Amino acid sequence: MTATTEATGARRTAPSRPRTAWSPREKSNLTKGLLFISPWIVGTLAFVVFPIIYSVAISLTKYSGMQSPQWLGLGNYTRMFKDPVMWTSIYNTLFYSGWAVPIGLIVALLLALAMNRNVREVAFYRTALYIPSLAPIFALSFIFIVLVNPGTGIANQIISLFGGEQRDFLGEPTTAKLVIVAMAQLGAGNAALIFLAGLNNIPQTLYEAARIDGASAFQSFTRITLPLLTPAILFNLITGISGGLQVFTQAYIMTRGGPNNGTLFYMLYLYRNAFSYANLGYASALAILLFLAGVVLALLVYQVSRRFVNYEISA
Amino acid sequence: MGSRISRTRRLGLTTLVILLMAMAAGACTSQRPDNQLLVWTSLGGEIELKAQNRIIAAFEKDNPGVKVQLVPKSGQFTGDATALIAAVRGKTPPNVYIIDRFTTAQQASVGLFENLQPRVDADGENLTDKYLPFAAGEASYNGDLYALPFDTDARGLLYNKTVLRDAGVDPAVLDPSNGPPTIDELLEIGKKIDQKDKRGNYTRMGIIPWDGQAFHATWALINHAEWFDDKTCEVTFTSPGWEKSMNDFATWSKELGYRRVQTFLATYRPPNQPPQQSPFYTGKIGMAIDGNWSLQSIRDYAPKLDYGVTYLPVPKEGDPPMSWAGGFALTMPKGAPNQELTWKFMKFMAGEQGQRLYIEGQSKLPTWKSLLDDQELTKNQGIFPSMLKDTLSRPALPVGAQVSDAMDAAQSGVLLGEITPDEALQQVQNRVGPQMKQFCPFTLSEPKG
Structure with missing residues (x-):
């Protein structure tokens, strides 16, 4: 701990040379550097920056993608707030994120702890626990349709063992959403790998010191593991929220947004507006709102994270 | 110094090569030769594809040197035209797209299809009159024909x-x-x-x-x-x-x-x-x-x-029998290349000969009026062909996909007991009404002859 703090301190107090004019060598290096990263710069400008600006522009118009756009000003944005289906899709998306993200963090943490056991066959466990994350979402969607089938699916078989009534989980709005939340946990392997890396970065000496001081395993977990994993938790939280807001494929394949718009997630509604109804202007306005919501949530999480994320000790 | 210049040059040359390759790849839009047609079809079933290929074989035989390629394409949702929008915007549309006829007005209203009415008028063959009226109606937008009706069905x-x-x-x-x-x-x-x-x-x-x-x-x-x-x-x-x-x-x-x-x-x-x-x-x-x-x-x-x-059930004893029909239609996407040959192919495929080849051996019904009288052609279909005389169809609104989606939600909401029938219908009205207003003035008029 001391060593790490000192190292950090050393970095902070490194003498800073006053900025002078660029030397020819520095200029040359800059040019070369820029040239080397130019494919990335061109790619970002063409495929990220330009589409965002273009999207903002057409969100202010009525545009089918074919005819010339008609200027609407903020018409699409005002329409959005009066659109009950959009509010339904926001509710569905928040419901999904609100359940899937925290559960996903817990599941990923448990997986990471399991992957981190000091046993000989740990490599096998790591592979076995990570494999579900490799399966594409569309393939998992088809598997889940079978798993939750009222007649033959394993979920209903287990319920009927306890005398429960057979249910068509995908036939009701709330249970259909919960099925999609459950399905998201099969992708927890990716987040678990981040946690695993975080766990491996925690110096063993801390645990040894805690053991000597008489700390229980639970105390070690809550006082050492969790605080030192907070950077990884923050990262997984932000990527989880971002993924949660963009949930699409599962509903597209399993329920097509039904029943009664119960799984009509925001991205699915956006997609329908763009490609089924050819309302590209409105769909762009929806995309801009999603972008802003994502930015605001990320900022919020960063603000809150200052209170709980501990960067000091993690290596 | 010399080596530095040579390195800079190498770097510059590499960048140039990369850019040239990117430009070449971008410019490699496949231009179809004049004797080739590309047909996208939503009729992607095995039997249906075979039947469409029979028509294509007959057309190729009548037009030596012409090659027609059939590609199955269908979307997940009503009116889902993702692939077509991308192709038309990218200026690489297929020559023909065979779509659910019910969505013709919707797609035509946003400019995805060529208006076929000028060609129908120029041919002077009264083509529209040769189709069952409801099918021609479904294939029209604001009175102009935007698609040629293909097969139909009855319930x-x-x-x-x-x-x-x-x-x-x-x-x-x-x-x-x-x-x-x-x-x-x-x-x-x-x-x-x-x-x-x-x-x-x-x-x-x-x-x-x-x-x-x-x-x-x-x-x-x-x-x-x-x-x-x-x-x-x-x-x-x-x-x-x-x-x-x-x-x-x-x-x-x-x-x-x-x-x-x-x-x-x-x-x-x-x-x-x-x-x-x-x-x-x-x-x-x-x-x-x-x-x-x-x-x-x-x-x-x-x-x-x-x-x-x-027949379908009716509300009251003594009400006349009724049915409703859907089906598919051939459209020419906006900017399709080689339009003369494309039009010739469309008239062949959706015409008497093409529909006959399509119907034979399948449970399908023709929209070409005279084929309905050929009892040999529809002999396996019981009372269904007789229903087509007075059949109804869904009105061809430019908001057909929205209506379909909104009604799906209303139906499941009512069935689940989450919403009352009146509330459900009011929601559909509120959702689709403003969308429809954008297309006014609009009438569900009969197609031009």
Whole structure:
């Protein structure tokens, strides 16, 4: 701990040379550097920056993608707030994120702890626990349709063992959403790998010191593991929220947004507006709102994270 | 110094090569030769693809040197035109896109298709009159033909005679010679067929009045619902016919127990079920509202099934028989290359010869009027061909996909008991009404001759 703090301190107090004019060598290096990263710069400008600006522009118009756009000003944005289906899709998306993200963090943490056991066959466990994350979402969607089938699916078989009534989980709005939340946990392997890396970065000496001081395993977990994993938790939280807001494929394949718009997630509604109804202007306005919501949530999480994320000790 | 210049040069050259390669790749848009046509089709079933290839083979034989490539393309949602929008915007559209005819007005309204009316007028062959009027109507937008009607279909009531007899019902009561059954009669027979196990789960059902083709559009047409008012240019989804349809859904859902019925359906008709195990064939469902296309499946997968076909149920005793039809149509996407040859191909495929080749050996019905009189061609389709004379179709609104999606949600909301029929219809009206207003002035007028 001391060593790490000192190292950090050393970095902070490194003498800073006053900025002078660029030397020819520095200029040359800059040019070369820029040239080397130019494919990335061109790619970002063409495929990220330009589409965002273009999207903002057409969100202010009525545009089918074919005819010339008609200027609407903020018409699409005002329409959005009066659109009950959009509010339904926001509710569905928040419901999904609100359940899937925290559960996903817990599941990923448990997986990471399991992957981190000091046993000989740990490599096998790591592979076995990570494999579900490799399966594409569309393939998992088809598997889940079978798993939750009222007649033959394993979920209903287990319920009927306890005398429960057979249910068509995908036939009701709330249970259909919960099925999609459950399905998201099969992708927890990716987040678990981040946690695993975080766990491996925690110096063993801390645990040894805690053991000597008489700390229980639970105390070690809550006082050492969790605080030192907070950077990884923050990262997984932000990527989880971002993924949660963009949930699409599962509903597209399993329920097509039904029943009664119960799984009509925001991205699915956006997609329908763009490609089924050819309302590209409105769909762009929806995309801009999603972008802003994502930015605001990320900022919020960063603000809150200052209170709980501990960067000091993690290596 | 010399080596530095050479390195800079190398770097510059590498960048140049990368840029050139990128530009070359970008410029590599495949330009189809003049003698080749690309056809996208939403009719992607194995039998349907074979039948379309028969037409293509005949066209290629009549036009030596011409090659037509058929590519199946279909979207997940009503009116999903993702691939076509991308292709048209990228200036690489196919020559022909065969679409669900019901979506023609929607796609035409946003400029995805070429207007075919000038070509029809220039040919001076009264092409529009050669198609069944409802099909030409569906293929039109604001009176102009934007698609050539291809096949069509008709809906009726299929009943499993063995199941009816087992439930103590004489199948003769549903014989089409007695005219159409009423909705109440149908549900009464259904109740006699229903069976449940000890836990109350259905093991056999008479009829599921929201399954398959028994969805909102069918019931709305049966109840003479109005979609649109030409005078006010407004959609009319709170009109009496729609109210009756949604109220019926609410009643049936309570009487039959919606959740139990859905569990029954998911049990006996799981996803990717082999067609031989369809619950109608295995006697788990006694009666179903379905279309003429199902006769082909019965011949293929349940040839020994003892079944009958009658008209769709009607609201009152003595009401005349009715049916409604859908089908597909050939469109020319905006900016399609080689339009003269494309038009020639479209007229061939959607014309008498093409439709005849398509219908032969399939459970399909033609939209080419004169082919309907050829009884040899439609001999395997029972009373369905006779229904086409007075058939109805869904009005061709430019907001067809929105109507379909909004009504799907309304229907499931009412069936689940989450919303009242009036609220559901008001939601559809509120959702689609403002969308439709954008297309006004608009009329559901007959297509030009």
